[in-house]
Amino acid sequence: MRETPAIFSPEALRRRASLTARPAAVQWAVIIIISAVFVGALEALRLPAALLLGPMGAAIVTAANGMTLRMPRPAFLCAQGVIGVMIARSFSPSIGGAILARWPLFVMTVLAVIALSGLLGWLLARWRVLPGSAAVxxxxxxxxxxxxxxxxxxxADARLVAFMQFLRVVFVTLAASLVARLFAVATGAPRPSLDWFPALSWPSFIATLALAGLGAWAxxxxxxxxxxxxxxxxxxxVLHGVGAMQFDLPPWLLALSYAVVGWQIGLGFTPAILAHASRAFPKVAASILAQILLCGALAFLLTRFAGVDALTAYLATSPGGADSVAIIAASARVDMPFVMxxxxxxxxxxxxxxxxxxxxxxxxxxRSGGEA
Structure with missing residues (x-):
């Protein structure tokens, strides 16, 4: 007889039932406190995605223990709009010039990374580790x-996708930091202090909020x-690229947007989803390590045939987020424009x-008889 998982034990079910009965205000207070603790711990480890991973982890913990909070849709839409504007801010004319100057190299490298990642997603789906769309x-x-x-x-199931994506964020960030130290190019300088509440340029700030809110609504x-x-x-x-608009995104607004997205994702993790994710962890972790190694092989080819220095090539092909790569690259002697x-x-x-x-x-x- 199969043993009942701990998350479905009678004691766990009773605990979740008691938490569900608590007022929404109490549940939100609990999740905010846990989020703050998680963010503090992740920041101490210098993980760039701490402001999103912390709230998401807190939401997963509370959802697994029976809390039934749901993120208001307007808040989630606005948070997505802010994140879209934040990504747009990184698209500068200088980056466009760097891409045009070496476009054959960029196209071949990026398509190779996408093809390798697609192959790993296909294998995970083919082996039924995860549903097809979530795996890809x-x-x-x-x-x-x-x-x-x-x-x-x-x-696709955003919860399983988040499980894979943010597990890779952790793996890639740790790997890239280790590689930078092995190359002995990190400066060792302390992280600059962050001004959470800088002076705002009110016209730019209001225009940024309007673009994020109205853009998300549209x-x-x-x-x-x-x-x-x-x-x-x-x-x-487009607006930023042609110089028609400057964005004002204070750290507190980005942190709040990350938290809203993290809570939205994490609150969807049911005990059944968590049980499935735990069973899939070894194979998902193996696929992430394979992805890192394959991208490292592409970096070697860039070094060997394109004359790019080793650390620049590794960070440029690293399959993590651009934000985490930028933070690591900023503390190393690399070709930053090429990386970004x-x-x-x-x-x-x-x-x-x-x-x-x-x-x-x-x-x-x-078509081939697998499970999609």
Whole structure:
């Protein structure tokens, strides 16, 4: 007889029932306190995604213990709009120039990373580690938050995608930090202090909020998949690229947006989803390590045949988020424009290619008799 998992034991069920009965205000107070503790711990470990991972982890803990909170839809839409504008802010004319100057190298490298990631997603789906669409989206080498939001909009299980994406954030960040230290190029300088409440340029701040809010609303009304993220991102990238708009995104606003997205994702983790994720962990972790090694092999090819220095090549091809790579690259003697140009170009292509690639792989698995 199979042993009953601990999360389904009578004691666990009674504890979740008692938590569910508590007022919503008490439940929100609990999740905010736990989020603050988690963020503090992750910041102490210098994980760049702490402001999102902390709230998401807190939401998972509370959801697994029976809390029934749900994120208000307007808050979630606005948070997606802010994140879209934040990504758009990184699209500068200098990055576009760097891409155009070496576009054959960029195209081949990025397509190779996407192809390798798609292959790993196909294998995870083929071996029934995860459902097909979740496996492919979870393996996509793009920004973790953007991929999770897009996956949900395209019908994949955003919780399983988030599990894969943010587990990779942790693995890749640790690996990249270790590689930087092995190359002995890290400066060792302390992290600069962050001004959470800087003086605002009110016209720019109000325009930024308007673009994020109205863009997200228009994206939802348009029924474009992931439009609440993609429409503010696209409009913001165009406006910022031509110099028509400067964004003012204070750290407190970004932190709040990350927290809202983290809570939205984490609150969807039911005990059944957690049980499935725990069973899939070894194979998912192995696929992430394989992805890191394969991208490391691409970095070696860049070093060998394109004359790019080793650490620059490794960080440029690293399958983590551009934010974490930028923080690591800033403390090392690398070609920063090359790193950020390749990371940004990959993000653009992944956003454009991932929906079609996911549908293609899922259809292929279904035709060959696998489970999609």
């Amino acid at each position: 989206w979870g393996s996509s080498p793009g920004a973790a938050t953007a991929m999770t939001l897009m996956a949900g909009a395209y019908g 994206g939802r009304a348009s029924r474009i998949p992931a439009g609440t993220l993609l429409l503010p991102l696209t409009l913001g990238a 140009a390749l990371q940004t170009f990959r993000l653009i292509l992944v956003i454009l290619i991932s929906p079609g690639l996911c549908r293609f792989i899922v259809r292929h698995i279904a």
